Amino acid sequence: MPLDPAIAARLKRTADGLVPAVVQQHDTGEVLMLAWMDDEALHRTLTTGRATYWSRSRRSYWVKGETSGNLQHVRSVALDCDGDTILLKVDQVGAACHTGDRTCFDADRLAVTPA
Amino acid sequence: MPLDPAIAARLKRTADGLVPAVVQQHDTGEVLMLAWMDDEALHRTLTTGRATYWSRSRRSYWVKGETSGNLQHVRSVALDCDGDTILLKVDQVGAACHTGDRTCFDADRLAVTPA
Numbered sequence: 102m103p104l105d106p107a108i109a110a111r112l113k114r115t116a117d118g119l120v121p122a123v124v125q126q127h128d129t130g131e132v133l134m135l136a137w138m139d140d141e142a143l144h145r146t147l148t149t150g151r152a153t154y155w156s157r158s159r160r161s162y163w164v165k166g167e168t169s170g171n172l173q174h175v176r177s178v179a180l181d182c183d184g185d186t187i188l189l190k191v192d193q194v195g196a197a198c199h200t201g202d203r204t205c206f207d208a209d210r211l212a213v214t215p216a
Numbered sequence: 217m218p219l220d221p222a223i224a225a226r227l228k229r230t231a232d233g234l235v236p237a238v239v240q241q242h243d244t245g246e247v248l249m250l251a252w253m254d255d256e257a258l259h260r261t262l263t264t265g266r267a268t269y270w271s272r273s274r275r276s277y278w279v280k281g282e283t284s285g286n287l288q289h290v291r292s293v294a295l296d297c298d299g300d301t302i303l304l305k306v307d308q309v310g311a312a313c314h315t316g317d318r319t320c321f322d323a324d325r326l327a328v329t330p331a
Contacts, residue, residue, distance in 0.1 A: 108326060116231075123238050123247055130245020132238055135301040150330035175328050181320040182313050186250040188321040198297050205296040206303040211223060213290050215265035 104144040112140065113185040119155060120187055124197070127176040127190040133197035134205040136165070138187060143178075150175045152191055171195040219259040227255065228300040234270060235302055239312070242291040242305040248312035249320040251280070253302060258293075265290045267306055286310040 103109070114120055119137040126133055136154040138146070142162055145153040152165045152173035166172035173191035180187060198205040218224075229235055234252040241248055251269040253261070257277055260268040267280045267288035281287035288306035295302060313320040 111324070121236050121250060123250060125245075125247055130240075132240055132247065132303055135236060135238060135296065147326060147328050148331060150328055178326040178328055179321040180324040180326065181250065182315050182317070182323060183320075184324075186320070188247055200297050202297070205298075205301070206294040208297060209226070209295040209299075211262060211293040211295065213262050213265055213293055216263060 102144075104140040104147075108143070108180075109140055111180060111184040112143075113183060114139070117157075119157070120185060122152075122154065122187040122189050124152065124173065124189045124191055124193075126193050128192075131204050132206060133173075133191070133193055133203075143187065146175060146189070147178060152189055166194060169195070169199075171197065173197075217259075219255040219262075223258070223295075224255055226295060226299040227258075228298060229254070232272075234272070235300060237267075237269065237302040237304050239267065239288065239304045239306055239308075241308050243307075246319050247321060248288075248306070248308055248318075258302065261290060261304070262293060267304055281309060284310070284314075286312065288312075 118139050122136050122138050124133045139155045142153045142155045156163050172194045175191050177190045233254050237251050237253050239248045254270045257268045257270045271278050287309045290306055292305045311318055
C-alpha cells in the first residue's frame with residue numbers, strides 16, 4: 102500500500118522527487134538534523150513510527166539508527182503551508198549526528214557580524 | 217565583498233546552488249519555517265543580522281518581513297556536519313507564515329499510525 106493519495110496530492114517535491122524533513126527532539130525542541138523523504142519514506146515513517154529517509158548518496162531507504170541503534174521514535178509529523186517541507190518531532194535515542202554529537206548543528210557555528 | 221571563502225568552501229549546495237535553511241525561534245525552540253539560501257543570501261544574513269533568503273519562485277532575494285513587517289532578527293547561524301543545511305536561530309516578529317500562523321507547520325498535521 103502506497104502513501105495515502107490525499108497526502109501525496111499535497112506534497113511539493115524537488116526535481117528528484119524529494120521533500121526535506123526537519124527533525125526535532127519533541128521535548129527539548131533541539132533541531133537534530135535534516136534529511137530527505139520521498140513518498141515511500143514518508144509512508145513508512147507514518148505507518149511504522151520509526152523515522153525513515155531516502156539517502157541521496159546511497160540511493161536507498163534508511164531507518165535512522167538501524168545500524169547505530171540511535172533510533173528516532175516518531176511523536177508527530179506535519180507538512181508546512183506549501184507542502185514542500187516535513188517537520189518530524191521524535192524521541193531521539195543517543196546522538197542524532199554520525200559524528201557522535203547530539204545534533205548535526207553542534208560543531209560549526211558561524212559569526213554574525215552586522216556592520 | 218562576497219561570502220567568506222572559508223565558509224563557502226564548506227557549503228554543499230543542491231544542483232541549483234542552494235542550501236536549505238531551517239529557521240527556529242531562539243527561545244521557545246519552535247521550528248518556524250524552511251527557506252533557501254545561496255552564498256549571497258548567507259553573506260547578507262551574516263553581515264546584516266536580518267534573515268535573507270533566495271526565493272525559488274520569484275528568483276530573487278528577499279529579506280524576511282521586508283513587506284509584512286514580520287522580520288527575523290538573527291541570533292545565531294550554524295552549518296550542519298555535512299555543510300548542506302543551515303540552522304538559523306532568530307527572534308521572529310509576529311507570524312512566520314504567510315498564512316498568518318505563527319509557524320508554517322501549524323496547520324497540516326499527519327496521522328502516525330503504526331500497525
